[in-house]
Amino acid sequence: MQEKNISIAGAGLVGSLLSLYLAKRGHKVEIFERRPDARKNLLDGGRSINLALSDRGLQALAKVGLEEKVLKEMAIPMYGRVMHSREGKLTYQPYGKEGQAINSVSRAGLNMLMMDEAEKRGVKIHFSQACADVDLENASAVYRNREGEERKVESDLLFGADGAFSAVRSIMQKTDRFSYSQEYIEHGYKELEIPAGPNGEFLLEKNALHIWPRGSYMLIALPNPDASFTCTLFFPMDGEVSFASLDTVDKARSFFEKEFADALDMMPNFDRDWQENPDSSLVIIRCFPWTRNAKVALIGDASHAIVPFYGQGMNAGFEDCFVLDRLMDEYGDDWEGLLKAYEVERKPDADAIADLAMRNFVEMRDLTGDPEFLLRKKIEVRFSEKYPEKWSPLYSLVTFSPEVRYSDAIALGKRQDELMAEIMSMPNIHENWDSPEVEERMLALAEKL
Amino acid sequence: MQEKNISIAGAGLVGSLLSLYLAKRGHKVEIFERRPDARKNLLDGGRSINLALSDRGLQALAKVGLEEKVLKEMAIPMYGRVMHSREGKLTYQPYGKEGQAINSVSRAGLNMLMMDEAEKRGVKIHFSQACADVDLENASAVYRNREGEERKVESDLLFGADGAFSAVRSIMQKTDRFSYSQEYIEHGYKELEIPAGPNGEFLLEKNALHIWPRGSYMLIALPNPDASFTCTLFFPMDGEVSFASLDTVDKARSFFEKEFADALDMMPNFDRDWQENPDSSLVIIRCFPWTRNAKVALIGDASHAIVPFYGQGMNAGFEDCFVLDRLMDEYGDDWEGLLKAYEVERKPDADAIADLAMRNFVEMRDLTGDPEFLLRKKIEVRFSEKYPEKWSPLYSLVTFSPEVRYSDAIALGKRQDELMAEIMSMPNIHENWDSPEVEERMLALAEKL
Numbered sequence: 022m023q024e025k026n027i028s029i030a031g032a033g034l035v036g037s038l039l040s041l042y043l044a045k046r047g048h049k050v051e052i053f054e055r056r057p058d059a060r061k062n063l064l065d066g067g068r069s070i071n072l073a074l075s076d077r078g079l080q081a082l083a084k085v086g087l088e089e090k091v092l093k094e095m096a097i098p099m100y101g102r103v104m105h106s107r108e109g110k111l112t113y114q115p116y117g118k119e120g121q122a123i124n125s126v127s128r129a130g131l132n133m134l135m136m137d138e139a140e141k142r143g144v145k146i147h148f149s150q151a152c153a154d155v156d157l158e159n160a161s162a163v164y165r166n167r168e169g170e171e172r173k174v175e176s177d178l179l180f181g182a183d184g185a186f187s188a189v190r191s192i193m194q195k196t197d198r199f200s201y202s203q204e205y206i207e208h209g210y211k212e213l214e215i216p217a218g219p220n221g222e223f224l225l226e227k228n229a230l231h232i233w234p235r236g237s238y239m240l241i242a243l244p245n246p247d248a249s250f251t252c253t254l255f256f257p258m259d260g261e262v263s264f265a266s267l268d269t270v271d272k273a274r275s276f277f278e279k280e281f282a283d284a285l286d287m288m289p290n291f292d293r294d295w296q297e298n299p300d301s302s303l304v305i306i307r308c309f310p311w312t313r314n315a316k317v318a319l320i321g322d323a324s325h326a327i328v329p330f331y332g333q334g335m336n337a338g339f340e341d342c343f344v345l346d347r348l349m350d351e352y353g354d355d356w357e358g359l360l361k362a363y364e365v366e367r368k369p370d371a372d373a374i375a376d377l378a379m380r381n382f383v384e385m386r387d388l389t390g391d392p393e394f395l396l397r398k399k400i401e402v403r404f405s406e407k408y409p410e411k412w413s414p415l416y417s418l419v420t421f422s423p424e425v426r427y428s429d430a431i432a433l434g435k436r437q438d439e440l441m442a443e444i445m446s447m448p449n450i451h452e453n454w455d456s457p458e459v460e461e462r463m464l465a466l467a468e469k470l
Numbered sequence: 471m472q473e474k475n476i477s478i479a480g481a482g483l484v485g486s487l488l489s490l491y492l493a494k495r496g497h498k499v500e501i502f503e504r505r506p507d508a509r510k511n512l513l514d515g516g517r518s519i520n521l522a523l524s525d526r527g528l529q530a531l532a533k534v535g536l537e538e539k540v541l542k543e544m545a546i547p548m549y550g551r552v553m554h555s556r557e558g559k560l561t562y563q564p565y566g567k568e569g570q571a572i573n574s575v576s577r578a579g580l581n582m583l584m585m586d587e588a589e590k591r592g593v594k595i596h597f598s599q600a601c602a603d604v605d606l607e608n609a610s611a612v613y614r615n616r617e618g619e620e621r622k623v624e625s626d627l628l629f630g631a632d633g634a635f636s637a638v639r640s641i642m643q644k645t646d647r648f649s650y651s652q653e654y655i656e657h658g659y660k661e662l663e664i665p666a667g668p669n670g671e672f673l674l675e676k677n678a679l680h681i682w683p684r685g686s687y688m689l690i691a692l693p694n695p696d697a698s699f700t701c702t703l704f705f706p707m708d709g710e711v712s713f714a715s716l717d718t719v720d721k722a723r724s725f726f727e728k729e730f731a732d733a734l735d736m737m738p739n740f741d742r743d744w745q746e747n748p749d750s751s752l753v754i755i756r757c758f759p760w761t762r763n764a765k766v767a768l769i770g771d772a773s774h775a776i777v778p779f780y781g782q783g784m785n786a787g788f789e790d791c792f793v794l795d796r797l798m799d800e801y802g803d804d805w806e807g808l809l810k811a812y813e814v815e816r817k818p819d820a821d822a823i824a825d826l827a828m829r830n831f832v833e834m835r836d837l838t839g840d841p842e843f844l845l846r847k848k849i850e851v852r853f854s855e856k857y858p859e860k861w862s863p864l865y866s867l868v869t870f871s872p873e874v875r876y877s878d879a880i881a882l883g884k885r886q887d888e889l890m891a892e893i894m895s896m897p898n899i900h901e902n903w904d905s906p907e908v909e910e911r912m913l914a915l916a917e918k919l
Contacts, residue, residue: 194652198707198751202651203643258647302647 023354024048028162028176030152030189031055034128035321035338036182037135040144041085042346052139053150053164053174055183060133071243071251072131073099073123073230073332077423081339084346087138095130097244098122103229104389109283113229114389114398117417118406123230123332125243152188155179157196160316162189178356179317185306187323193313201308206328206379208238209258209302213294215287217248224287225250232389233281238262239386240281252284255303255330255386264300303328305375311364315357318364320345325371330382331419333427337374340423341367373427377419377434397441400454404463411467412437433470440466472803473497477611477625479601479638480504483577484770484787485631486584489593490534491795501588502599502613502623504632509582520692520700521580522548522572522679522781526872530788533795536587544579546693547571552678553838558732562678563838563847566866567855571677572781574692601637604628606645609765611638627805628766634755636772642762650757655777655828657687658707658751662743664736666697673736674699681838682730687711688835689730701733704752704779704835713749752777754824760813764806767813769794774820779831780868782876786823789872790816822876826868826883846890849903853912860916861886882919889915 025048029036032054040050074096082088100122101115116123136146150164153171160179165171181189194201218224223244225231231242231250238257242250257263267273273295277285285291306326312318321338345363352359388394398414405412415434418425425433444450444462453459474497478485481503489499523545531537549571550564565572585595599613602620609628614620630638643650667673672693674680680699682689687706691699706712716722722744726734734740755775761767770787794812801808837843847863854861864883867874874882893899893911902908 198654200652200654202653203649204651205647205649 022046025177025356026175027051027178027180028053028160028174029180029182030155030162030187031181031183031321031323032132032136032139032146032148033182033184033321034132034135034335035342036180037132037139038081038085038339038342039180039182039320039345040139040146041087041135041142042342044139044142044144045085046349050139050144051174051176052144052146053152053162054146054148055151055188056148057167058136058146058148059129060136071245072126072128072335073243074126074131075123075332075336075420077333077343078336078339079124080423081343084343085138087135091126091131091134092124094134095246096124096126097246098124098228099230099244100228101230102389103226103231105231105233105281105283106390107235107280107282112395114395115402117414117421118402118409121417121421122228123420125230125245127245128335152181152183155181155189155192155317157192157313157317177316181317181319181323182321183323185304185322185326187319189317190308190319190323193317193319194308196313199308199310202306204305204307206303206305207257207259208255208382209264209300211254211256211264211295211300212298213240213252213254213288214290215242215250215252215284216289221248223248223250232385233284234386234388234390235280236387236390240284241385242284252288255382258300258302270295305379307372307375309364309368311368312360315360318360324367325375327371327375327378328382329378330385331374331378333374333378333419337371337427340370370427373431374419377415377427377431393445396451396454397445400444400459400463401437401441403455404460404467407460408464408467411464412470436470440469471495474626474805475624476500476627476629477502477609477623478629478631479604479611479636480630480632480770480772481581481585481588481595481597482631482633482770483581483584483784484791485629486581486588487530487534487788487791488629488631488769488794489588489595490536490584490591491791493588493591493593494534495798499588499593500623500625501593501595502601502611503595503597504600504637505597506616507585507595507597508578509585520574520694521577521784522692523575523580524572524781524785524869526782526792527785527788528573529872530792533792534587536584540575540580540583541573543583544695545573545575546695547573547677548679548693549677550679551838552675552680554680554682554730554732555839556684556729556731561844563844564851566863566870567851567858570866570870572679572869574679574694576694577784601630601632604630604638604641604766606641606762606766626765630766630768630772631770632772634753634771634775636768638766639757639768639772642766642768643757645762648757648759651755653754653756655752655754656706656708657704657831658713658749660703660705660713660744660749661747662689662701662703662737663739664691664699664701664733665738670697672697672699681834682733683835683837683839684729685836685839689733690834691733701737704831707749707751719744754828756821756824758813758817760817761809764809767809773816774824776824776827777831778827779834780823780827782823782827782868786820786876789819819876822880823868826864826876826880842894845900845903846894849893849908849912850886850890852904853909853916856909857913857916860913861919885919889918 027043027048027050029040029052032052036052040052043050079088082091101113104112149167152162153165154163161175163171163173181187183189193199215224227244233240240252240254242252244250259265267276270292311324320341327334348359348362401414405414418430476492476497476499478489478501481501485501489501492499528537531540550562553561598616601611602614603612610624612620612622630636632638642648664673676693680691689701689703691701693699708714716725719741760773769790776783797808797811850863854863867879
């Protein structure tokens with residue numbers, strides 16, 4: 022294999038992981054990161070939605086030897102969802118089979134761990150280096166530091182791992198036949214906190230993701246190792262019930278008293294959080310092609326930023342690295358063939374998870390409060406546990422089955438929806454859901470999948 | 471009314487027309503145009519697809535007193551389409567009722583006429599002034615000349631009429647919650663020429679738009695006042711049959727011999743045109759919002775660039791000006807209300823014509839060669855001529871009925887499609903298309919519209 026000088030713009034989660042994959046193959050890797058080193062200067066105010074690390078992400082971490090370390094040092098497994106009704110009634114729904122979990126991790130913590138590892142393995146990370154220009158023909162780039170000083174960096178190959186607002190992509194956007202979209206959804210989010218209890222205990226079930234589904238909006242909470250929960254309110258930005266309409270902390274508080282009373286009781290810092298934490302927007306980024314001239318390639322959020330409702334944004338970006346690694350085996354030094362294959366293979370999967378994530382928002386905020394929906398899930402889980410080779414629920418395909426492509430999962434999910442509609446229309450399904458008749462019917466229908 | 475200092479970025483078709491509307495109301499208007507003055511330096515190489523000026527555009531020109539002048543000085547009416555089969559057989563299809571036509575005009579000629587008029591009416595046009603930056607809060611902008619010298623221009627209001635690759639929009643794109651997409655379609659285009667005949671005569675029917683429909687691609691020709699025709703090949707950029715595959719002029723020539731023999735016979739400069747004229751791409755631009763802070767607004771292609779297949783790109787941009795003018799009557803000095811109403815009203819119409827234009831590509835390149843489709847059109851035209859108050863074909867709604875919004879036209883067209891499917895499934899429709907039974911059925915169905 023021919024050793025290359027490879028630059029990566031962005032030392033975020035995907036840029037750091039990519040550097041580990043490339044360094045492992047003997048390439049000389051340098052990362053240029055816009056922000057200062059978070060390990061020296063603890064930053065806040067940045068995006069900090071907790072992340073749900075699941076099997077696709079874990080598989081990608083395993084390949085560079087980091088799966089166990091991450092699971093052991095920073096992950097809290099969440100085996101299911103706990104739904105909170107307006108009256109404070111709790112309903113539990115497991116995510117998968119016995120023992121299957123998604124993992125709550127801190128974005129910042131995971132990022133720092135991976136930067137440490139990258140540096141240990143010979144990757145050089147330059148901080149406070151904003152990408153100011155890219156030469157797409159030559160994989161060279163200009164980086165500007167905080168003092169406004171610019172330096173030009175030449176390399177054989179440049180990866181843009183610089184996130185949803187990628188500077189590398191903004192250069193590509195101006196080239197002919199580069200299709201691109203940025204779509205802001207109606208909802209934004211605000212973070213709030215449920216701190217640990219008086220004795221350092223978790224005030225809610227620790228090993229679960231908590232949801233307060235309220236139809237057109239929702240609150241969620243993920244556990245942190247310090248026994249606090251990071252809560253996120255996903256809420257319309259404008260309109261009758263929106264961040265714009267809750268324009269004083271008093272209005273917000275009385276809204277929470279009505280809608281999220283049990284959560285509010287555990288939020289001593291509600292007033293401060295509401296006022297100080299921003300109303301942040303949510304954007305979906307799609308583009309194609311992802312590569313130019315076999316010299317420059319986009320990866321992670323830079324090529325496909327999605328909404329956070331399937332917990333797959335980071336996992337999809339990590340999977341990009343995993344796929345790229347497989348293609349490096351296949352293509353060897355043929356980077357032109359490799360990068361072409363990479364974008365052609367990954368694009369449909371990126372589109373699929375973007376759509377799935379938007380759909381899951383409806384599921385989380387609305388359907389998880391719907392008994393019909395919960396029953397359907399129960400029937401599917403029961404059947405798939407008994408006949409795992411015949412049926413795997415869509416959520417499991419996406420979350421626990423990295424061997425199934427996102428694009429195949431979405432297609433299979435569509436067929437499952439049709440079949441489950443038949444099951445749910447069986448007479449007295451609410452009483453007979455676990456009867457032999459339903460099981461037989463499921464068996465017959467599953468043949469059609 | 472309060473007189474304002476208004477800047478317009480872009481002296482193209484829409485920028486020039488907008489300046490006329492604003493000057494008429496007593497505002498002080500200055501235009502900053504990236505290119506040099508085309509009237510001094512005849513340019514070529516730019517985009518020059520002939521334009522089809524139709525009723526929406528004419529209505530907007532009429533309001534500033536330019537309709538007659540344009541029709542008289544530069545327009546060639548086209549009353550219908552002439553389809554050319556591979557064997558050279560011609561089929562004629564009128565666009566509307568007796569006397570209704572779309573008008574072939576030269577983009578450059580029309581633009582120069584409108585710049586002349588704008589200057590006559592007190593608008594100052596500055597050339598070779600590329601928009602380098604915009605302050606969206608203050609409607610000020612920085613323009614850079616060919617020597618790289620920059621100047622800052624303050625104004626009360628700034629319109630970005632700077633086209634599909636708008637610099638003003640690119641600044642707005644970086645602001646929060648600005649949704650945006652640029653979508654390159656699979657097809658591009660190349661221009662070719664059919665010159666006038668030996669005695670200065672038109673070699674094809676003058677008062678028609680010519681189409682060589684070939685399924686997945688097509689050639690079209692529009693008449694020019696000098697008796698030449700500008701031909702445009704709309705063709706896939708990549709793939710088996712594409713610009714990429716016709717990579718020598720010999721390959722292109724033998725392809726034309728097979729597919730467009732009658733046209734090729736009239737193209738003495740085919741080899742030169744094929745080699746010298748670029749393969750240009752086609753892009754669809756969508757975005758929202760179109761205005762910021764009641765200070766900056768996008769108009770024309772800057773806010774909604776579409777593909778050229780409905781002949782509505784310029785007409786839609788002119789209609790933007792016409793609508794804005796009506797809103798100026800309604801809102802007076804309330805520019806905040808006015809600009810909000812403008813973007814909310816125009817966005818669905820811009821989306822509708824974008825979709826219609828894409829669909830019309832399929833109609834032009836494929837369906838105009840389909841006897842079933844031609845029969846359907848014939849039935850519709852016959853019926854609408856007899857019962858004009860009961861039925862107006864979609865093409866007529868879009869092209870000849872400026873009182874109907876694009877968004878209403880697309881909705882009505884959808885319902886018409888369903889009804890015409892019923893008509894076309896009547897037994898022996900090919901023989902009985904003009905029978906009383908079909909007419910009665912149409913009358914009954916039309917009640918449902």
